[in-house]
Amino acid sequence: xxxxxxITDPVDPVCTDMLENKGFEVDLxxxxxxxxxxxxxxxxxxxxxRSGTTVTAELIELADNLEVxxxxxxxxxxxxxxxxTRKGVLVCNAPDGNTISTAEHTTAMMQALARxxxxxxxxxxxxxWERKKFSGSELHSKTLGIVGVGKVGRAVAERMQGFGMKxxxxxxxxxxxxxxxxxxxxxxLDTLIENSDFITIHTxxxxxxxxxxxxxxxxxCKDGVRVVNCARGGIVDEMALLDALKAxxxxxxxxxxxxxxxxxxxxxxxxxxxxxxxxxxxAATTGAAQEKVAQQITEQVINGLMGEPVMTP
Ligand code: MLT
Numbered sequence: 221x222x223x224x225x226x227i228t229d230p231v232d233p234v235c236t237d238m239l240e241n242k243g244f245e246v247d248l249x250x251x252x253x254x255x256x257x258x259x260x261x262x263x264x265x266x267x268x269x270r271s272g273t274t275v276t277a278e279l280i281e282l283a284d285n286l287e288v289x290x291x292x293x294x295x296x297x298x299x300x301x302x303x304x305t306r307k308g309v310l311v312c313n314a315p316d317g318n319t320i321s322t323a324e325h326t327t328a329m330m331q332a333l334a335r336x337x338x339x340x341x342x343x344x345x346x347x348x349w350e351r352k353k354f355s356g357s358e359l360h361s362k363t364l365g366i367v368g369v370g371k372v373g374r375a376v377a378e379r380m381q382g383f384g385m386k387x388x389x390x391x392x393x394x395x396x397x398x399x400x401x402x403x404x405x406x407x408x409l410d411t412l413i414e415n416s417d418f419i420t421i422h423t424x425x426x427x428x429x430x431x432x433x434x435x436x437x438x439x440x441c442k443d444g445v446r447v448v449n450c451a452r453g454g455i456v457d458e459m460a461l462l463d464a465l466k467a468x469x470x471x472x473x474x475x476x477x478x479x480x481x482x483x484x485x486x487x488x489x490x491x492x493x494x495x496x497x498x499x500x501x502x503a504a505t506t507g508a509a510q511e512k513v514a515q516q517i518t519e520q521v522i523n524g525l526m527g528e529p530v531m532t533p
Pocket of ligand 1: 270271272292293294295296318451504
């Protein structure tokens with residue numbers, strides 16, 4: 221019996237090609253109800269997802285043939301890792317295939333914020349010519365606070381240096397020497413929050429980072445700070461952010477990710493706030509990133525199913 225690999229989110233076709241070339245059966249299930257998903261999960265040996273599928277403990281429990289779950293992307297916060305460990309199922313990810321795309325989207329969001337590009341575009345499309353209304357802010361000489369100095373944080377730093385920004389970084393897992401090699405001054409979170417003109421988030425989502433930027437943090441921020449989150453929804457407390465935008469403490473926010481996706485009704489006021497630039501979790505959605513990520517995760521899943529070592533997150 222060939223091994224079956226279930227795919228429940230859109231992944232670059234290179235994934236299917238690689239699996240089939242190695243003799244695996246591919247079960248591509250992009251639209252399903254819960255019952256159908258349970259049936260397919262129970263017969264799968266491998267399972268590949270992006271962020272659209274929530275891999276719950278309940279699903280893992282009934283997946284008696286499952287050996288490996290591959291996350292075609294970085295964040296594994298949509299997979300119940302404890303349940304996978306209990307069941308002896310390997311979990312692997314594609315750690316760097318989308319670093320460049322995510323960093324590029326972050327820098328685009330920062331520029332869109334600084335120059336109110338989406339707002340100016342909407343105004344022009346509505347027939348107005350409002351040159352005075354859209355007076356922007358230069359990035360040059362401003363301080364960028366990078367929360368999370370991992371792969372994406374460093375790639376953002378490299379790019380924003382070209383704009384002449386001063387870089388502060390906070391990351392308990394990174395040494396001052398490593399940060400300095402990327403021209404980032406490593407500081408504690410309070411110092412970063414109090415001194416940054418722009419703050420960008422690049423940490424994973426976990427219990428330590430949930431609500432990391434909340435009411436208290438916003439109170440300590442510089443007046444007119446701008447915030448970018450292309451990492452995970454919920455690291456920036458969305459209701460606290462809305463309050464800070466309404467109070468004028470935060471001058472603008474650019475969001476690609478939300479605590480629930482797609483964002484529910486209660487996030488509409490935030491997303492539609494005039495100083496918010498919002499995109500639908502597309503930072504990693506480029507042809508290049510998706511191909512690299514699909515290749516990486518398929519290699520990992522094949523290794524896992526063939527008893528070879530895999531890179532765990
Ligand atoms: C990731 O974690 O890799 C990104 O958020 C992209 C995605 O969810 O596919």
